Amino acid sequence: MAYDFRPSLPETGNVKHAAASCSLCPAANSCIVNGVTAVDLTHWSQARFGHVPLTAAGKALFEAGDVADAVYVVRAGCIKTFTVDQGGHERVRGFHFPGDIIGLDALGVNRYPAAATAVVPSQLCCVPRVALQGALSRSPLLMQRLLERTSRDLALSLALSGDYSAEQRVAAFVLNMQDRTAVAGWTAPVKLSMTRRDIANYLRLATETVCRTLTRFEQQGLLRVQDKTVLILNAAALYTHARPVGIVRSRQALPLAA
Amino acid sequence: MAYDFRPSLPETGNVKHAAASCSLCPAANSCIVNGVTAVDLTHWSQARFGHVPLTAAGKALFEAGDVADAVYVVRAGCIKTFTVDQGGHERVRGFHFPGDIIGLDALGVNRYPAAATAVVPSQLCCVPRVALQGALSRSPLLMQRLLERTSRDLALSLALSGDYSAEQRVAAFVLNMQDRTAVAGWTAPVKLSMTRRDIANYLRLATETVCRTLTRFEQQGLLRVQDKTVLILNAAALYTHARPVGIVRSRQALPLAA
């Protein structure tokens, strides 16, 4: 597997720095550490190993089949995961934003089942397997958070596996993106940083169908499209379309420690 | 949840009988105990708790949301698992034949995510959770078998989630059924005991499309259909259709204990 693009893991000197920076992390609000107690945070910080920069779109984090020695938390940017079938066709499995965890699906099988590359310049937190397991065994709360996130991811991919119309899929996608990337609330525009082709592939539609559906939504006044930015004007109507798909919001309020 | 149809668990007196009957079980060849050593079989037999009969088609084994206190191994018959979405529409998740295990997807979440009902009169082996965990912890081989089966199930449902044509789906389905239910080799006819509606739902097609596709295959001489029985005449051609779907055979040769 091509590893040349992959930044070397930080030396020992970096670890302390990384461990100290959770409070400065731009993704802290949506990371699984959000709201955990100080002692749990300590466990987590000790598990984190350093940051991995992916300086440009298209840079690979790992390839499918690589030995899975770590999971990664997105700090900034957007990562897409995908597989390649025997026909050589790419199949986008998901998009991952700050706070999302990548590589969990490899915990059972030792190798990443899907490749991961940057959609835009990104930065990730590297959490070595052994360190993760250590932190989880010492902190039931972190374990619980992880399980919640895993089941949420599963539900999302399961929802997409149904057969839904293009309008249903696109509406669900836009709302899901809104929900997962919003920071300032419901009114902020959504940035679809990935290409239309990747969106279409993910939703199992043709690129043109995604375009046309977005255009139709715009004509109906449900949203406004400008390049990769989408402003939602009528979330209720979009939700009416998206409802049958099931899962729109992936980021529910995280329960505080009991 | 309606439990009235559910037979009461056997009393203590039945356990010994059940434990002694693995060698007599009609599903032994395809059960995960196939080929395991005597000591592993002992562990397994001690885990099994008794048999559950579902005397008629439509009888429910459990409902979605029920507390998952056991997994079940199909001894005879055919079980379908399904979920019901918020629109009240049934969604068939899978069909399970002798040797298949039902309820594994509840091991992590404590409740069955999908309901299970009999397609034809069936009989199952009940394996209580705690007993299963005990047997698995004592027998790495059983654990390995279980993991193999789980990943196989996952691959199968993942394969179906792609977007494939009706011909590809139906061909893959027929071959998969052939592969999973055949006992006497490649020439035996396949019994599709579930309704066309269930097949269509499972494959995410219309009932009529499944019918027409089977008819077309028959006209092309690939198979012969008579009610619920399908005789495969040209497996190679069917496989050509099914190939892109990926997973056709679920039951590979089980490796013997190393």
Added chain:
DNA sequence: CGGTTCCTTGAGAGAACTCAACGTCGGTGG
């Protein structure tokens, strides 16, 4: 400033769906 990739729109084709009708089968009750 070319060249490439991406995005958008149009036109046409094809696949699958819906609606509808009809035959069969199995169970139920008169």
Added chain:
DNA sequence: CCACCGACGTTGAGTTCTCTCAAGGAACCG
């Protein structure tokens, strides 16, 4: 025992949705 009923299976006709093919414009990069 037979008539009736409902569920299932099959086939036809028409429609709709999405895909493919094609072309032009916009954005990005070297």
